[in-house]
Amino acid sequence: MKISAWRLLSIPLGSLLLQLSSSPAFACAADEVDTAIGCIPTNPGAFAGWILKLGIYLGILVATLLIIISGFGIISSTGDPERLAEAKSQLTAAVAGLLFLLFSVIILRIIGCNIIGVKDASGACPFAF
Secondary structure, three states: OOOOHHHHHHHHHHHHHHHHOOOOHHHOOOOEEEEOOEEEEOOHHHHHHHHHHHHHHHHHHHHHHHHHHHHHHHHOOOOOHHHHHHHHHHHHHHHHHHHHHHHHHHHHHHHHHHHHOOOOOOOOOOOOO
């Protein structure tokens, strides 16, 4: 049974869009706009947090796909040292990207929320995921 690439991508993209929508489309707050991907805040601080969350989710999705692709590259290298080295470097880059995302979120939370005291309209840390 062949599985198309679109079908493989539709599951993570669908779950990404569900996670980004903070509430159902019929229940947007007064300071949010109802769109096809959910309620988008109009408050600049909340919007920046929403964009940051979107970027982090997309970065995690891309890094995960790259890890899977490099795993297939390692498996299918069939002893060719050039292909194996290329797949290993791609795997290293994907893991480094994931670590970069993780540490950037941790640094944002420590500096932004704990040290500087950045809060959104509800008084919560906008960098909480």
